[in-house]
Structure formats: C-alpha cells, structure tokens
Amino acid sequence: MDTVSATAVVPSVVTATGHPLQCAGAWAVAVLARRSRPEEVTAADLDRVVAVVVEDAVRAAIAEKGTAAYDWWKVLFALYPNSKATHSKRPRDAAVLREALTALFAPDAVGSSAGGWPCTFCGARAGAVWTKSTLPMFDTNMALNTLPPNVPGWPVCRGCRVAAWALPYGAWVTAGSVTVLICEAPGVEREFVARNVREARRIMQLGFGARRSGARPELSAVRAVRALRSAVPAAATLWTFKNDNQDPWLRVVRTRQSLARFLAVVDGNAEPRRGWRLLELSLTKRGRDGRVETSGPDEAARLLFESDDGRGRSLLRHLHHLLHPREDSWNERDRAALTRLAFTYAEEILGMNPHLEPVATLVADWIEHGSGEPRGRLAEYRRVALNDYHLGHLLNRAQFRLMLDGRPVAAGPEDWRPFIERRPRAWEHRMLLAARVIQLLQERDVKVSDAAGSADEETERLVEQPILEPADGDFGDEMGEM
Template identity: 25%
Template sequence: MADALNQHNQVRLTANPLQRVGAFALAALARVSHPDQLTTDAFEAAVDNMTRHLLITADVAKAADPGGFWLGASYMLWPNSKINPTARGKQSPDQRRGLIGEWRALPEPAAWPDAPCAYCERPACKWFGKVDIPLGASVEHRNTTAPGHEGTPLCYPCVASLWAFPYGASLTGGRAAAIHSWDDAFLAPVTRLAVKRTLANAQAPAVKTKAQPTWYARELAVLEAVRSYDQRIHAGVELIVLSNSNKEQLLRVQEMEQPIAQWLRSTTTRSDRRSGYRVLVAAQASKSVSGEAFLARRAFEDPAAIMHRTTAYLLGRVSAGGVVPAEVSGLAPLTYSYCIEVLNMDEKDVARIKDLAARLGALLGQDSRPGPFGGFMRANAKGGDLYGWFRTQSVQWLLKTRPAGMPRTLLPVEDYRLLFDDERAWSHRRLLVFAVMEALVEAGWQPKGSAEELEDVSDAAASFADEEAN
C-alpha cells in the first residue's frame, strides 16, 4: 500500500485515447510539456484547480448564469454526478461545495478495492462508472461484472486524467470533440491549445444568440492543427466526438491517416506546395460548404475524392471558357506528390504517366483547334474508347513532326499496361487527364476555332467534370 500511495500522483500514459488526452491536459494545466514531467505538487495542484472550477458552480442557479460553464458541461460529461444531482435546486451552496469536494477527493487507502487499475494495472483507488468514465457502464447496472465488482477499477491518476479530458476538448453543440494521436509530440501542443481555449470559454460570458454552425467544423479544426504543426507527423490523427449525457450516448471516432496528415502539413512547410494549396481548396468547395471544410472532411472519409474534385474543378474551368486554366501548373507539385505519398501510386508509374502526357501535349498542341483535346477527354470518359483513340493518334504521332528527343512510339507497352491492364488503371487515366492539361499549359497552347468548336470542347469538359465530381 505504501508503494501505491507513492504512485497515486504519478500520471502514466495508457492505451486509452481519452485518458491520453486527459493526461496531456493535466500537463497543460500544470504548465509542463509532458505528463511524465508532473511532480507530486504539480499533479495535486492541477487536480485542485479542476475542483475549484467545479466549486464555482455552487453559487450558480442555472448553467446559463455567469460562472455556469462547467455546470452546463456537466450534463453532457458527468450526468447525475455530485455537481448536478436531481435535488440540486434544494441544496445550499455549502452543501453543493461539500458534495463536489467529496466527489473529487482521493479515497482513503483503507477503502481501496483489491483490484488493479483497468488502464495502467496499478492499484485502483475506487470502482468507477458512467459518472466519471465517458460512456462507461453505470455502477447501478452490474449484470456484466463479476460479483463484488461495482464498476471499473481505476487509480487516482487515471481517473483524474478522465476528469481532465474535457479541458483538452472542444465542448460545443452538446458534444465533446477532441484531437488524439499516438504521436505524443503532436498531441502535446494540440491539447495545450485546446486547454487554453476551454479555459477562455469557461471565463467568457454566456452567449444567448445562436451562432451559425460551420460545416464540418470539427474536421476543419483537425486540418488546421495538422497544417500548423511544425514537425513531422509520425502517426494518424483521430477526431473523437462523444456525448456522455443521459439524452444521447454517442462515440464517433474518425481517423486521418498518417500519410495524408503529413502531406497536408507539407502544404505549409514546402514552398513548391504552398502556392497550389489555394487552388486545391477552391476546387473542393460547393455552394454551401467552404473548400477547406470539404477538404478536411474528405481527408478523413475519402482521400481519393480530393484529386477527383480537383480535376473536376479544372475541367469545369475548361468548360467555362474552352481554355485550360493556368492554375494547373501551380497544382502540379501537389497533385503528383499526393498520388505518390497519399494514394500510394508508384513513383515510377507517375513518372511514366507524365512522360506520356508530355507526348500527348506535344501531339495535341500542334493543332490549334479545340476539337482534338475534346476528343481526348471524351475518349477518357467512362463511356469512351481510349484505346481506340490511342490507335488513331499513334498514326498521327508518326506522321506529324515530333519534338526532338521524343520516341517514335506514342503508347509503349509499359504505358498501355498502366492505363488498361493494371489494378489502378482508372486512377492512372484520371492522372493522365491532369498531366495532359499541365503539358498543354506549359506549351502555351491556346485553342482557336469557331464558337461551335469551343462549345463542343466545353461540353466534353463539363461532362468529364461531372463524372469526376460524382
């Protein structure tokens, strides 16, 4: 028991994401960088500070009153706890303070159960349930536990970490949303910033006017955290959204995998990628949702859709004016790096597609009419005959003057396999469309023709754009 008492204020990181976020929140409250830097005094001071925040609510009648922040949050976090009992309205402020202090105090060692902590396996100080563990089973319903068990056994540092979890989260819309990662170096500053915001919100006056909700605000917050981080990200980034209230028990976990998280970070750290980010964002937007919000959502749910939407956006620009937009060049470093680093395309395959696109750009660029380019897009569409188009164009490639250094074969066997006989053939063909647009822009190609011809290529681009967007 002496050893257990010596460890009752030592915070350890465990395999539970909520406990990990809470442990870093405790560190932030104590103004240290990592939970393992928490001394006995710092840990106890951080727990006492959290308790003081709850004690402020003892003099508050309603959550909407000044000082009622944690009372309002408690209904979502700790329903039926000592801070918000059913009889709260009949209690005096002193009674409320007494109950809150009792709730958050370290249990007497003599009353500790003979059980290890479910998180870290050190001696537990008490049985805990839903009141203290988000989405934990109520101690009133023990049909799933062994005889003599009254919930989940936890040590004091681990339950204190769970109490601290809300500080490391955003508490809006009746739910707690936290950013978690197994990369501790990333989790530390993200949680520290969340704690700073939560403390500020707790001090701010209650806002009675209903703010206009932002689409995918929680996903967007993760995007902003990833892009503002100044080191390499070594693990995926999770968005944890939960409610522990009696009205709604919810847990939703989304993961932005490490490759796309690191790639998004590179759009701020690498100059060759920063310039194209604005266009990438614009490409993701819809009439009602901002580009960054949609980019954030797709980074979680459908990374491949980011490139599909980008190509659709560029083709939409073509359909609007019949000209390939100059933004293609700025997007090139983003597009190729995304295909390699996020979509796991082979770097050699991407290089082959770029070389093929250079040949197609040289071929199409010799004709100022917009029709041949429109024919390429129609052939590349889902209902088109791209192989038949290549057969025809291979003859033209032999007949027309080729730029110096380019081979006689338009579509070598290796390139044919990439486009028609590879498990990723469809993705390769989508990338080829982008690469051909880049080659035409680099060549300074400007289509010239009648209004009908320009309208025809615009229609082809619009049709292709619709396919990419859906």
C-alpha cells in the first residue's frame, strides 16, 4: 500500500488585508523583519518586531519634552491617544511601561480548548479584544462606545495587533497626522513603507527638525510608483488622518491607474521631462536666506493626486496658468516643453486625444490678423478661454472677422463642439486649446509683450537634473533595521 505524504500548511502569522491601516502595518512588520512580504514573517520575526516597537515606545514615553525622542511620542499620540504609552497619567518607569506594553502583544493561546473569535481584520482566531485606546481610527473620545452591549472590544489576532503598532513605521508621519498608502501593485506598498521605515529612524534619532523643508507624502508615493517600473496599471491611494482627542479627521486622495505609464513617458522623452523640471522649479519657493521653504518636486507630485471631495489642485489648471503670457514670459523652447507635458498628461492620465489644431489656428489667426493690437485680442481671448459660452461667442466673431477680411477660416462649428459643450473633459479641452494657441503665436513670432523669455545658465543646469528628486535627496539604506 502506497503511503501518501502531505506537507502541513502553516498559517501566516501576519497577513496584509484590504484594510488600509492594517495593510500598512503588515508591510511595516515585513520590512522591519527583513522579509519580502508579510506572509513570510515567522513567529520569531514577530517576537523581534515586538521588542523593537515596545522599546521605541518606552523610550518615547519617558523622553523629556523638546527632545528628538519626544517627537516620536507625538507620532504615537496621533495614533493611540489613550494608550499606556501616551496617556497623560502614564508611568515614567521604563520597566513598568515595558511590561505593560509587552502584554499587549502576548501570543494567543493555542489548542482546541483555547477560546477566541475571528480577527476583525484577517479572520484568524483572535484571543484578545482591543478598543479605541490601542486601535487607530476606531472611534474618538467623542463616541464613548459604538460596540453592542456586553461586547468588550474588537477581536484582534497577535499578528494584526503587532501590525497596528508597527503602522507608524510604515506610514508618512508628522507631529499630528499619519498617511498610509494602498496600491494595486504590492511592490509600490512595500517601497513606500521601506522609505518611511528609514524616515522613522531619523525622526527617533534627530526629531522632525531633520526632515527637509517642504517634504510631503505624495512625493514618496510617486517615487514608489516610479521605482516599480511596471507596465501594469496600478492606482495608488493615500489615506491621511488625525486621530487624537481634539478634532479627528480623514482625507483621501488617489492617482489614476496610468500613473506609472505617465511617469515612464515623461522620464523617457526629453521635452516632457524638461517641462516637468520647469514645473518643479516654478513651484519651488525659497526664503530670504535662500533656503527651500516649499519643495517643487513635492508640490508637483501633489498635483498628480485627485481628492475624493473634488477640492484637490489640478495639474492641467496649474499648467494653464503657468503658460499664460506674463512679464517674464517663457521662451519658445520652454513653452513647448510645458505644453508637451500638458498634452502628455491629458493623453496618458485622462485618456484624451484632443483635436485642437483647427480651432487653435482659428484663434491664433484672429489674434494675429484681426483689427487692433494682437496684445489686446490675446487679452480678450484670455478672459473667455475657460468659459464655454463666451468662448463660443468669441469663435463666432473671429470666424466672421477673418471671412470679412478675405482670410481662410480654419475651423467650423463641428470643430468647436468639444470646447463649447458642457460635457466631461470640456474644461480640459479648453485649457489645452489655450496652451496650443499661445504656442502657435510664439512660433509665428507674434508680439504680444515687450518681454522676451530667456533661460540663464543656472536654470539650464537645474532643468537638466533628474525629476522627482529633492535637492537634499534621501537618507538611509535600502531596508529598515530592527
């Protein structure tokens, strides 16, 4: 009789789930444990991660105000405002705190006789129940209890309990808020978490003062997407929240699935790459001492995210305002680069393939050859460029003016339709139209300003630098250390 041998399947001690906070914490556990994925973490790895989390929390809890270590306490307070490590009446004895915190992560009892419930996050058997004092974003002091009667808390298995407290290592943190990333490509999640684990170590050692000026989580997320270099469409979502006892809030922003493709096109083509660097430079703000106060790469990355409430800033809108003539107008090369960037974004991110040339030519012909000065007609066009009704009225007048002057008319009503109808993407069509009109005027050398755009040697040097790279770069090694 043949003997069939079977290999027992050992369940993972940590599993990344669809919950944004648990998922970020699970990846943080994996990075701290030097594992490729959360499912590879062993029980021994989990013990070592617990030791790190507890020691860091104890050090922060007993630190003096104003010290670097105390900055990590602010992070913990933003997540677990009523915990043993952050409560105003917490013990200042390290040994007492260590014992109390270690007990939070005690292994669950095993065996058929052990009780338990399904874990709130992953469904594994859980031997402990947790409440809002140890779980981030589970109620506030304004809601005393949302649990059913006689239910002491939410069941949480050991792996998810550790993940809940490894969360700040894998998140982008400030003194009062936390940002986590969820992405359809797991490699992006790991890359984002690995960067934040390194940053967490810096905060513990040097405090928030060591963070470069203007740093934002959006840049870290975009660089994680870019590092993956994957052709597979993958949207990234950032969840930013404040969880303390004052005024909790949550904000969600997300990218389109085609972000990786867009970044690859920008990276691989000289003109849109130059346009992106010009965008970054235009967004960089320096103080009187010359130091960066607002980081251009960070602010440019922020424009790639869209807010769920529709209040986020638009990359196309920003480029539209950037491209309008002004006293220090762009030279022809830079205007072409910024225009190409706008078209690349529309094509790759928004899926647009606008047919602009007939209407753009009509408007440019009218500005160049109509009655009066071109500068006045350009100013008139600028006033109506983004309004469907008034733009239609201007196109109508321009067509009649050119016909009466005996000049060819480049476009008719059917060409106007995408710009004057109230339909999806009409707004973006009008912004792209304005960019092309101004580009045509510059190519024709139509004078609308006394200023001539130029680029100095310093600007040329900066434009040639890589995109999405802060001036002072990153610190730390590839992976987090325990």
